[in-house]
Amino acid sequence: MNLTAALARLLIFPGLLFAVPAAWFFLWVERKAVALMQGRIGPPFMQPFYDFIKLLGKSTPPRSGVAGLLMKVWPLIAVSAAAGAVGLLPVLPSSGGFQGDLILLLALLELPSMCIIAAGFSSRSIFGEIGSAREAVLSVAYNVVFLLAIISIAASQHTFRLEALAQMPVSPVHWLGVLMRCLGVLAILVCLPAKLHINPFSLPNAEQEIYSGPMTEYAGPELAMWELSHGLEWVAATGLAATLVAPVVAILVAPHLIVWWLAALLFVALSFGVVLLLSVVAAATARLAIDTTVRFYWQCTLIFAVLAISSALFMRLRS
Amino acid sequence: MNLWNRLMCYCRRRSPWLFHMNSGSCNGCDIELVASLSPRYDAEQLGVRLEGSPRHADILCITGPVTHNSVQAIQTVYGQVCGPKAVVAIGSCPATTNVFIDSRTIDGPLNRHIPVDVFVPGCPPRPDAIVLGIAKAAEILANRAAKKLPVEPVCIPGTECAAGCAAKAAASEVQL
Numbered sequence: 001m002n003l004t005a006a007l008a009r010l011l012i013f014p015g016l017l018f019a020v021p022a023a024w025f026f027l028w029v030e031r032k033a034v035a036l037m038q039g040r041i042g043p044p045f046m047q048p049f050y051d052f053i054k055l056l057g058k059s060t061p062p063r064s065g066v067a068g069l070l071m072k073v074w075p076l077i078a079v080s081a082a083a084g085a086v087g088l089l090p091v092l093p094s095s096g097g098f099q100g101d102l103i104l105l106l107a108l109l110e111l112p113s114m115c116i117i118a119a120g121f122s123s124r125s126i127f128g129e130i131g132s133a134r135e136a137v138l139s140v141a142y143n144v145v146f147l148l149a150i151i152s153i154a155a156s157q158h159t160f161r162l163e164a165l166a167q168m169p170v171s172p173v174h175w176l177g178v179l180m181r182c183l184g185v186l187a188i189l190v191c192l193p194a195k196l197h198i199n200p201f202s203l204p205n206a207e208q209e210i211y212s213g214p215m216t217e218y219a220g221p222e223l224a225m226w227e228l229s230h231g232l233e234w235v236a237a238t239g240l241a242a243t244l245v246a247p248v249v250a251i252l253v254a255p256h257l258i259v260w261w262l263a264a265l266l267f268v269a270l271s272f273g274v275v276l277l278l279s280v281v282a283a284a285t286a287r288l289a290i291d292t293t294v295r296f297y298w299q300c301t302l303i304f305a306v307l308a309i310s311s312a313l314f315m316r317l318r319s
Numbered sequence: 320m321n322l323w324n325r326l327m328c329y330c331r332r333r334s335p336w337l338f339h340m341n342s343g344s345c346n347g348c349d350i351e352l353v354a355s356l357s358p359r360y361d362a363e364q365l366g367v368r369l370e371g372s373p374r375h376a377d378i379l380c381i382t383g384p385v386t387h388n389s390v391q392a393i394q395t396v397y398g399q400v401c402g403p404k405a406v407v408a409i410g411s412c413p414a415t416t417n418v419f420i421d422s423r424t425i426d427g428p429l430n431r432h433i434p435v436d437v438f439v440p441g442c443p444p445r446p447d448a449i450v451l452g453i454a455k456a457a458e459i460l461a462n463r464a465a466k467k468l469p470v471e472p473v474c475i476p477g478t479e480c481a482a483g484c485a486a487k488a489a490a491s492e493v494q495l
Contacts, residue, residue, distance in 0.1 A: 031363070035361070035363060038358055039358040040357075040358045040361040040363065040364075041361055041363075041364050042361075042363055042364070043363050043364065043366060044333075044364070044366070046333075047333075047334070047366050049330075050329075050330040050333040050334040050366055051330075051334045051336075051366070051368075053326060053327060053330040054327070054330040054331050054333075054334040054377070056327075057327045057330070057331065057403075057464070058377075058401050058402070058403070059401045059402045059403075060401060061374070061399075061401060127372075207370075207371040208371055210371075211371040211372045212370070212371040212372040212375065215372070215375070216371070216372045216374065217372075217374060218374060218375075219374040219375065219401040220401055223374075223375060
């Protein structure tokens with residue numbers, strides 16, 4: 001991938017120019033889905049955009065010293081990491097990419113969460129510190145399962161290249177591979193609510209419980225950047241799930257009819273489906289306590305991930 | 320006004336985030352404020368969001384007759400809300416101190432301590448009156464930030480306040 005193509009992917013499609021409106025759209029879908037589930041009408045279509053512009057126009061409390069500087073820097077790092085993660089997604093077939101871009105994507109997806117932890121501690125607010133500690137525990141809990149699932153998918157296809165993972169051999173169809181991919185995607189889907197801090201795993205920013213967690217001291221444009229990075233995380237995380245599930249859908253529906261625009265359409269439709277699914281789950285559940293969450297990931301969900309990775313290793317040994 | 324300022328003014332009007340504070344209220348108005356976010360009244364249609372932190376809020380909603388203990392807290396929280404901001408006094412208590420008038424534990428009404436933009440009288444006020452009050456406050460906030468300045472306190476007429484203006488009602492009750 002040369003520099004121009006990389007910049008085009010980062011800044012235009014599927015990067016910032018596409019991802020920012022998509023982030024606002026997903027944030028709206030989440031709020032609207034919750035409202036509809038509760039029998040309300042919900043916010044207007046442009047609401048996340050209004051919120052973003054309004055926050056840009058608000059003042060911020062004066063902060064001095066290194067802590068103040070750090071508090072300004074964390075949201076910017078989070079936004080750029082999330083935007084970079086979106087830019088790596090192989091939406092269009094044969095759009096480039098490099099060996100190991102999956103690892104970079106995972107690292108970039110993890111960075112906003114690290115920034116949230118650091119932001120809570122540098123804000124010196126007691127609620128921020130509690131939120132950060134919870135975020136750190138949550139991250140340790142779900143990441144074991146999340147990474148095992150990703151590794152199992154990658155190991156079954158002998159590659160860490162996203163573009164290769166976005167396609168699967170269609171003739172002959174490798175049914176064990178398809179089954180394993182489904183298992184891996186299921187484990188990833190279970191981890192996404194924790195990654196996006198929505199119910200039932202909305203522990204770090206538990207509103208009305210520890211005020212706003214790590215975001216308690218943030219205001220104005222900095223808060224706007226956090227909202228944007230949250231939206232971009234939605235796009236990147238659901239996009240990753242859609243990338244991994246798209247070849248399975250393609251094999252099941254019409255293996256020989258997939259052209260590039262249909263693939264892109266399928267990607268968008270699948271992302272939207274994942275967002276809807278997560279929002280409905282968020283609306284239907286209540287927040288779990290931190291120990292229940294850790295137990296859920298380490299006892300219940302880990303079985304999926306271990307099953308997936310052991311069958312991947314088994315496949316690898318056999319081939 | 321240039322295009323950016325007009326957009327900003329519009330967005331401020333469409334996105335009021337609230338911080339709710341109780342200054343010794345009996346909990347009646349607090350329940351009605353939550354009811355205004357519930358399915359029947361659904362204030363989120365106007366972009367209203369109840370926030371956990373005063374730093375995130377645009378509009379400070381205060382209930383209760385302002386006890387001595389809560390004065391310092393009200394001033395602190397009012398300072399923590401970042402500008403441009405507006406204050407809505409919900410219920411008759413923050414407007415007039417209501418039945419607690421002349422009590423030695425009360426230091427009200429609210430506008431002795433911080434500037435109030437909208438009074439929503441009632442004991443408790445109806446949720447639709449609260450939603451109207453929040454919408455008015457968002458409009459005041461947007462206009463004030465855009466330097467169009469009609470910043471007289473507004474009163475949402477309720478059943479409790481036939482006189483029309485909470486401030487006048489407060490004065491008349493004091494004379495009684």
